[in-house]
Structure formats: C-alpha cells, structure tokens
Amino acid sequence: xxxxxxxxxxxxxxxxxxxxxxxxxxxxxxxxxxxxxxxxxxxxxxxxxxxxxxxxxxxxxxxxxxxxxxxxxxxxxxxxxxxxxxxxxxxxxxxxxxxxxxxxxxxxxxxxxxxxxxxxxxxxxxxxxxxxxxxxxxxxxxxxxxxxxxxxxxxxxxxxxxxxxxxxxxxxxxxxxxxxxxxxxxxxxxxxxxxxxxxxxxxxxxxxxxxxxxxxx
Amino acid sequence: xxxxxxxxxxxxxxxxxxxxxxxxxxxxxxxxxxxxxxxxxxxxxxxxxxxxxxxxxxxxxxxxxxxxxxxxxxxxxxxxxxxxxxxxxxxxxxxxxxxxxxxxxxxxxxxxxxxxxxxxxxxxxxxxxxxxxxxxxxxxxxxxxxxxxxxxxxxxxxxxxxxxxxxxxxxxxxxxxxxxxxxxxxxxxxxxxxxxxxxxxxxxxxxxxxxxxxxxx
Amino acid sequence: xxxxxxxxxxxxxxxxxxxxxxxxxxxxxxxxxxxxxxxxxxxxxxxxxxxxxxxxxxxxxxxxxxxxxxxxxxxxxxxxxxxxxxxxxxxxxxxxxxxxxxxxxxxxxxxxxxxxxxxxxxxxxxxxxxxxxxxxxxxxxxxxxxxxxxxxxxxxxxxxxxxxxxxxxxxxxxxxxxxxxxxxxxxxxxxxxxxxxxxxxxxxxxxxxxxxxxxxx
Amino acid sequence: xxxxxxxxxxxxxxxxxxxxxxxxxxxxxxxxxxxxxxxxxxxxxxxxxxxxxxxxxxxxxxxxxxxxxxxxxxxxxxxxxxxxxxxxxxxxxxxxxxxxxxxxxxxxxxxxxxxxxxxxxxxxxxxxxxxxxxxxxxxxxxxxxxxxxxxxxxxxxxxxxxxxxxxxxxxxxxxxxxxxxxxxxxxxxxxxxxxxxxxxxxxxxxxxxxxxxxxxx
Numbered sequence: 001x002x003x004x005x006x007x008x009x010x011x012x013x014x015x016x017x018x019x020x021x022x023x024x025x026x027x028x029x030x031x032x033x034x035x036x037x038x039x040x041x042x043x044x045x046x047x048x049x050x051x052x053x054x055x056x057x058x059x060x061x062x063x064x065x066x067x068x069x070x071x072x073x074x075x076x077x078x079x080x081x082x083x084x085x086x087x088x089x090x091x092x093x094x095x096x097x098x099x100x101x102x103x104x105x106x107x108x109x110x111x112x113x114x115x116x117x118x119x120x121x122x123x124x125x126x127x128x129x130x131x132x133x134x135x136x137x138x139x140x141x142x143x144x145x146x147x148x149x150x151x152x153x154x155x156x157x158x159x160x161x162x163x164x165x166x167x168x169x170x171x172x173x174x175x176x177x178x179x180x181x182x183x184x185x186x187x188x189x190x191x192x193x194x195x196x197x198x199x200x201x202x203x204x205x206x207x208x209x210x211x212x213x214x215x216x217x
Numbered sequence: 218x219x220x221x222x223x224x225x226x227x228x229x230x231x232x233x234x235x236x237x238x239x240x241x242x243x244x245x246x247x248x249x250x251x252x253x254x255x256x257x258x259x260x261x262x263x264x265x266x267x268x269x270x271x272x273x274x275x276x277x278x279x280x281x282x283x284x285x286x287x288x289x290x291x292x293x294x295x296x297x298x299x300x301x302x303x304x305x306x307x308x309x310x311x312x313x314x315x316x317x318x319x320x321x322x323x324x325x326x327x328x329x330x331x332x333x334x335x336x337x338x339x340x341x342x343x344x345x346x347x348x349x350x351x352x353x354x355x356x357x358x359x360x361x362x363x364x365x366x367x368x369x370x371x372x373x374x375x376x377x378x379x380x381x382x383x384x385x386x387x388x389x390x391x392x393x394x395x396x397x398x399x400x401x402x403x404x405x406x407x408x409x410x411x412x413x414x415x416x417x418x419x420x421x422x423x424x425x426x427x428x429x430x431x432x433x434x
Numbered sequence: 435x436x437x438x439x440x441x442x443x444x445x446x447x448x449x450x451x452x453x454x455x456x457x458x459x460x461x462x463x464x465x466x467x468x469x470x471x472x473x474x475x476x477x478x479x480x481x482x483x484x485x486x487x488x489x490x491x492x493x494x495x496x497x498x499x500x501x502x503x504x505x506x507x508x509x510x511x512x513x514x515x516x517x518x519x520x521x522x523x524x525x526x527x528x529x530x531x532x533x534x535x536x537x538x539x540x541x542x543x544x545x546x547x548x549x550x551x552x553x554x555x556x557x558x559x560x561x562x563x564x565x566x567x568x569x570x571x572x573x574x575x576x577x578x579x580x581x582x583x584x585x586x587x588x589x590x591x592x593x594x595x596x597x598x599x600x601x602x603x604x605x606x607x608x609x610x611x612x613x614x615x616x617x618x619x620x621x622x623x624x625x626x627x628x629x630x631x632x633x634x635x636x637x638x639x640x641x642x643x644x645x646x647x648x649x650x651x
Numbered sequence: 652x653x654x655x656x657x658x659x660x661x662x663x664x665x666x667x668x669x670x671x672x673x674x675x676x677x678x679x680x681x682x683x684x685x686x687x688x689x690x691x692x693x694x695x696x697x698x699x700x701x702x703x704x705x706x707x708x709x710x711x712x713x714x715x716x717x718x719x720x721x722x723x724x725x726x727x728x729x730x731x732x733x734x735x736x737x738x739x740x741x742x743x744x745x746x747x748x749x750x751x752x753x754x755x756x757x758x759x760x761x762x763x764x765x766x767x768x769x770x771x772x773x774x775x776x777x778x779x780x781x782x783x784x785x786x787x788x789x790x791x792x793x794x795x796x797x798x799x800x801x802x803x804x805x806x807x808x809x810x811x812x813x814x815x816x817x818x819x820x821x822x823x824x825x826x827x828x829x830x831x832x833x834x835x836x837x838x839x840x841x842x843x844x845x846x847x848x849x850x851x852x853x854x855x856x857x858x859x860x861x862x863x864x865x866x867x868x
Contacts, residue, residue: 351620
C-alpha cells in the first residue's frame with residue numbers, strides 16, 4: 001500500500017473525522033449488543049493513509065479516537081500505533097484484510113450479536129438461505145424476491161485461524177452477493193464499500209438474523 | 218395543491234418546527250428499530266406549503282431538517298428540494314399521497330419493524346383480525362371490544378408498485394377504521410390526521426403487532 | 435381533603451420537585467414501553483395540596499410539570515388545572531382514588547405494558563399466582579418463599595367502569611399483600627406508599643410479568 | 652486489612668474516580684435491567700482504603716458517589732459510611748468478601764437479571780454447563796472449545812444465608828474457572844480482578860445466560 005509521506009490539513013481533518021465516526025459507531029453497536037464483552041469491532045479505510053482498527057480486548061464503547069491503530073489494509077503491518085503501549089491491534093486484522101482484498105470493501109465490522117449465533121444454528125451445512133424479506137433490498141445489488149445465500153463457516157480456537165475458511169467463502173460464486181460471512185457459535189463479519197454502507201448492511205443482516213430466529217419456517 | 222407564494226415569518230417558523238419534529242421522530246423510530254437499514258420514514262403536512270418527505274437511501278436517524286423534501290401531498294411533484302444534489306425523495310411518495318387523498322391524513326409513516334413482518338405472517342388471506350386488547354382504543358374511533366380488521370397486501374419488487382393494492386385496501390369498507398395497511402414480508406404504512414396522531418397510531422399498532430406474535434391464540 | 439389555603443415557599447418548592455419527578459418517571463416508563471400510545475400514567479400525592487395527575491390522551495413522555503392536574507386524592511374533584519384549556523384529567527382518577535382510600539397509597543401508576551397483558555393471560559380465574567422469584571422480596575412485606583397472589587379483573591369498555599372490580603379486589607383478603615391489580619387484555623395498576631416505592635413495585639412486578647411469560651411452568 | 656491513616660491527594664483522586672465509576676456502571680446495569688427494583692449492585696476495591704459498596708434498598712441508578720460505603724474487603728466491618736444516616740450497607744457484603752478472599756477478586760457484582768434466573772432453570776443439579784459459544788473466550792483463562800461449568804446454588808430467604816453455599820462453590824475444583832456463582836430463582840454473583848474485568852465478565856455471562864435460554868439444546 002502506498003501512503004502519502006506528507007499529510008495536508010484536509011487529509012488530517014478527514015482522518016480525525018473517520019476516527020471519531022469509528023468510535024461513535026462502536027458506542028452505537030455496543031448499545032445494540034453487537035460488541036459487548038470487549039468483543040467485535042469495526043474498521044474503516046482512510047484513503048492514502050491505511051485502515052483504522054480498534055485495539056483488542058478493550059471495552060469497545062469506551063474506545064477514543066486516539067486509541068485506534070492505523071494498519072495496512074491488505075497486509076499485516078502496523079502503520080501507526082496509539083500512544084498507549086499497552087494496546088495491541090484487533091485479532092480481526094487478517095480477516096478484515098481478506099475482505100478488503102477480495103471484495104474491495106472500504107469498511108469491515110465484526111459482530112458478536114446473539115442473533116447471529118442463533119441464525120447460524122439454522123444454517124444447512126455451510127449455507128444460510130434468506131428469502132421473503134423486503135430488507136434484502138438493503139444489501140447492495142440484491143432484490144427482495146431472490147433467495148440470498150450467506151456462507152456459514154466453523155468456529156476455530158483463535159480468530160486468525162478463520163482466515164482460510166473466510167477466503168474460501170469470499171471466493172465461492174454461490175456467495176457473490178453476500179456482504180457477510182457468518183461464523184458458527186461466534187458471530188459475523190459484515191462489510192460495505194464505505195463505513196455507511198457497512199453500517200446499513202450490518203443493520204439489515206442483524207434484522208434478518210433476528211427475523212430468521214423468530215419466524216416460523 | 219395551492220401553496221402560498223409569499224411566506225410570513227410565522228409560516229416559516231411553523232415549517233422549521235415541523236422539519237425539526239420529523240427529524241426528532243426519525244431518531245425515535247430508529248431507536249425503536251422501525252426504520253433501520255435506511256428503510257422506512259415519516260411524512261408530515263405543512264399547511265399551505267406541502268408535504269415534508271425524507272430522502273431515500275439515507276440513514277434515517279441522521280436526517281437533518283434541511284435534508285427534507287417538500288413535495289405535492291396528493292400529486293407526484295417536488296415543490297422544494299434540499300441543497301444537496303445527491304438526495305432523492307423517498308420512494309414512499311406515491312403511497313403517502315394515496316393515503317392523504319383517500320383518508321385525509323396529515324402525516325403518514327412507513328415502518329420496517331420486524332414485529333410488523335411477524336404479525337403479517339399471522340394474517341388470514343388479506344386480513345389481520347385484532348381483538349382483546351385495550352390498546353385498540355388508541356386507534357381513532359375504535360373501541361376495545363370490537364374486532365379490528367387491518368388489510369395485509371402482498372409485497373412487490375419496487376415500492377411504488379404497491380400503490381394499486383394500497384388504494385384498493387383504503388377503499389375497502391371492511392377496513393374503514395384501520396389507520397394502517399400492512400405489507401407482507403415488508404412492514405406497514407400507518408397514518409393520522411396530524412403527526413401526533415400518526416405517532417400514537419404507530420405506537421399502538423406496533424404494540425399490537427408484537428402482542429399478536431407473543432400471545433397464544 | 436383539607437388543603438392549606440396559604441402555601442409557604444418550601445411547600446411550593448416541594449410541589450415543583452414532585453411535578454418534575456412525575457414527568458421524569460413518565461419519560462422513563464415510556465422508554466420501558468409501559469406508557470406508549472398515550473396510555474398509562476403515574477400519580478403522586480403532594481402533602482397538603484392534593485394528587486398530581488397527568489392529562490389524558492397526551493404523549494406521556496412529553497408531559498411537562500405545568501401540564502399536570504392537582505385533583506382530590508380520595509374524591510373526584512379538580513383542585514387546580516393546567517393553563518392549557520385543551521387538557522382534561524386522566525380517566526384513571528377514580529381508580530387511583532380507590533387505591534389511595536383503601537390502601538393508603540401515596541403514588542399509583544397505570545401500566546399498559548405488553549408483559550402485563552401476557553402475564554394476565556396466565557391467570558387462573560381471577561388470580562395470578564407468583565412464586566419462586568427472589569424479586570418477590572421487592573414487594574413491601576413479602577418474602578421470597580411465599581406464593582404471592584395478584585388479582586386479575588376483567589376489562590371494560592371505559593376505564594372508570596373498572597372501579598367496582600378494583601374496589602372488590604382491594605378489599606379481598608386473599609390479595610392483602612398485593613400492591614397491584616391487573617386488568618385482562620389491558621395492563622395493571624401498581625402503587626406504593628410514596629413515588630419511590632411505587633417505582634420499585636412497578637419494576638418488580640414488570641420483572642415478574644415478563645418472568646412468568648418466559649418461564650416454563 | 653491495613654488502610655493508610657494519611658491519604659495523599661493522588662489517593663483521594665483515585666477514590667473519587669472509583670466512586671464515580673461505580674455509579675456510572677450502576678446506571679449502565681440499570682439500563683440493561685440487571686439491577687432493577689432496587690436489587691443487585693457492584694463493589695470495587697480502592698487499594699489501601701477498602702471496598703466501595705452501594706447502600707441497600709435504594710434505586711441503584713440514582714446512587715451518587717457520596718452515597719457509597721467503604722467496608723472491609725475480607726471482613727464485615729464498615730470503614731467509612733455516607734453522611735446520610737438513613738443508608739445501610741448492601742446485604743451482599745458477606746458474599747462479596749467471600750469472593751475476594753477465595754478468588755482474589757478486585758470487584759464483585761450482583762445481578763438480578765431475568766436471563767440469569769431463566770438460565771439457572773436449565774441447570775442439572777448444581778451445575779450449568781456452557782459450550783459452543785465464542786463468548787466463552789471472554790472469561791479469563793477460558794477457551795471457546797471447552798465446556799464451562801458454573802455453580803448454581805439454592806436460594807435462601809435472606810441474602811447473607813447464601814454465604815455457606817457460595818463458599819463451597821468457590822472451593823469446588825469443578826468450578827475453578829468460573830467467574831460467577833448463580834443462585835436459582837434469584838440471579839448471579841460475577842467478579843473480576845478489577846472493575847473492568849468484572850464488567851467484561853458480566854457482559855459475557857449475561858450473553859451466555861440469554862443464549863442458553865434462546866438456543867435449542
């Protein structure tokens with residue numbers, strides 16, 4: 001990734017806005033119970049700079065703009081770290097990078113919502129089929145009269161061990177329209193071309209997860 | 218519709234109050250999960266001016282007073298658009314107009330609540346029957362000892378394609394007391410003679426939707 | 435009731451504090467979905483002055499201190515009305531008075547919570563039996579190892595028509611420890627010796643209602 | 652316990668910060684419905700000073716920093732009481748002390764959440780088995796591929812009567828990794844090495860309680 005060596009005032013302001021927005025959405029997602037127990041998070045591209053990433057193991061609703069890491073969007077390096085030496089970057093980095101590489105995402109989030117776990121329980125083999133919901137139209141390029149297929153992968157002891165399965169799911173043509181990968185017993189990765197689309201997709205998918213668990217088949 | 222060519226200070230203040238209230242209720246409805254994923258919305262008449270309408274495809278809890286369109290209440294024209302050229306008026310316009318024409322509503326809202334989808338699943342053919350709820354008294358002209366009939370129409374790929382079915386439901390004498398039309402797999406349109414009655418009706422109907430899904434028949 | 439003809443500054447301050455607290459709790463109860471759709475409410479004694487009572491038919495979370503009525507706690511008269519001539523006192527007045535007369539309550543509230551309706555569905559005849567909940571200790575004079583009996587009365591078309599049934603339930607020795615009367619399909623009246631005990635009882639009973647509906651018998 | 656007879660400015664500031672944080676978390680837990688009806692609470696060690704403890708029988712979301720007691724962390728004495736003579740220390744003191752003594756906890760909380768009651772209903776004898784949840788990793792020293800065993804004890808008429816059962820559960824090697832003791836029909840005690848780990852554990856366990864009640868076995 002090429003990052004500009006000299007930052008203009010405008011670029012610095014854009015980065016500060018993005019840092020503030022990431023923290024605001026972490027608080028919103030905490031209230032929705034998607035990122036409780038220090039789990040979950042959201043990343044966001046800052047053009048010309050890198051990918052903003054929250055620290056691991058911290059209460060996500062309390063993350064402040066200066067606590068965020070700047071990391072390589074499609075690699076595994078850290079570009080800039082927060083001043084607090086105790087902070088380490090989220091374990092999600094490898095998976096977020098895979099989504100950015102394979103889908104061109106500008107923002108990827110990781111949810112630990114109970115509804116995602118319960119919906120994954122209803123998957124057949126490695127696929128969750130979703131149909132008969134207007135909300136499907138909230139997923140980019142998707143109609144409300146199609147059957148939307150979402151990949152469901154098996155959980156692993158450590159988060160980075162999920163990468164191979166995530167990459168396979170992203171490459172699977174059956175899931176070309178899916179903007180999420182679900183992990184059994186665990187949660188979901190959801191993305192969009194920018195942070196606003198990622199937020200919309202997250203609201204849509206969580207609605208669908210909850211709907212699937214409450215709707216009689 | 219006739220709109221006054223000259224606006225007095227009082228009229229301008231009234232319009233600003235209405236714009237602020239629409240945005241405040243959008244935030245409230247977002248918290249209630251009636252308008253997540255950029256879906257849903259609420260419209261409100263400004264006497265002598267037109268109908269305030271939110272833009273389509275935006276996060277509804279973040280709409281600001283100056284983002285609203287002023288459109289013809291019973292036609293399909295735009296009277297005044299927001300400064301931001303990227304904004305387009307909500308696809309709900311045609312349906313909101315039908316409700317205003319046929320029911321004399323002063324405010325119409327569109328909900329994407331999951332409870333509306335789940336309650337519609339319990340409809341028999343094109344009708345949801347609701348009885349044995351004190352909350353029925355919250356619907357204008359309705360007693361708590363009657364069986365309240367609500368129309369349930371089929372969903373369509375595009376929102377404006379719902380218009381014919383909505384118009385037929387509004388004209389159906391069985392549904393004369395209903396202040397809502399439900400759309401299968403989708404949500405509901407709910408209205409009132411002004412924005413406060415629309416808000417009351419929305420709270421009452423969502424209570425009834427949730428009650429129907431949790432109550433053993 | 436005797437009300438003091440001359441009010442001291444201290445008394446005036448106490449009344450303003452009570453008016454503010456009633457409005458704050460109405461907002462809290464609205465968030466908890468106990469008083470949505472303009473239904474429900476809470477009353478509070480102001481010593482030497484009368485009973486503070488919300489207006490009927492208004493959005494309860496938007497009631498302001500000066501919108502409250504002062505009414506006779508054990509009679510049916512209005513002592514002081516708000517300046518707005520459109521406001522009428524809550525229909526709950528007769529029932530609140532019955533509870534104050536027969537139980538010496540200092541605050542009575544009326545809930546339209548869905549959990550109250552669902553719990554009443556589980557009553558046998560006119561009684562809901564509650565046991566095996568630590569929360570029972572939150573009801574004044576009640577242990578966690580007793581079976582707590584709550585009266586459940588039938589709903590009526592108008593709220594004041596409930597009075598006879600409420601008075602009979604309050605006088606029934608089986609329900610001597612109950613701090614609530616439930617109304618089928620409708621909700622519950624809950625009280626305490628002051629507004630803080632009424633709030634505690636309301637939180638305890640709503641916990642129990644929800645617990646009864648979710649617990650396998 | 653030895654407490655320093657002279658307090659430095661830094662120590663005084665640390666204590667004020669801890670008092671403020673306890674009150675902030677009480678408000679958060681109230682919103683989550685873990686401490687409604689005046690029940691439940693959280694305690695927190697202030698190094699060199701003692702254990703901060705909320706008063707009993709008060710609305711927990713309204714506790715202010717100066718309302719907290721300072722008590723002996725591993726004994727039963729009160730070190731410093733709030734100015735208000737009506738306040739009495741929480742009945743949880745004996746149990747919190749047992750957890751601090753046996754597990755070296757720096758913060759212990761008591762939840763009255765309905766999900767804890769419902770999850771305890773699913774226990775076999777004195778044990779709740781939890782597996783197949785990524786969230787298990789949020790419990791210190793626990794993997795997501797193990798079966799996590801949590802002790803469930805019987806409720807008693809008075810809270811201090813639970814102490815013997817709590818002490819036995821804490822000493823039971825089967826429950827060495829558990830950071831909670833559940834009480835049937837009542838709730839749970841949850842702890843951590845400091846207040847932040849206690850908060851994380853509380854969020855994790857409540858997620859698991861709710862998950863167990865909603866997941867098909």
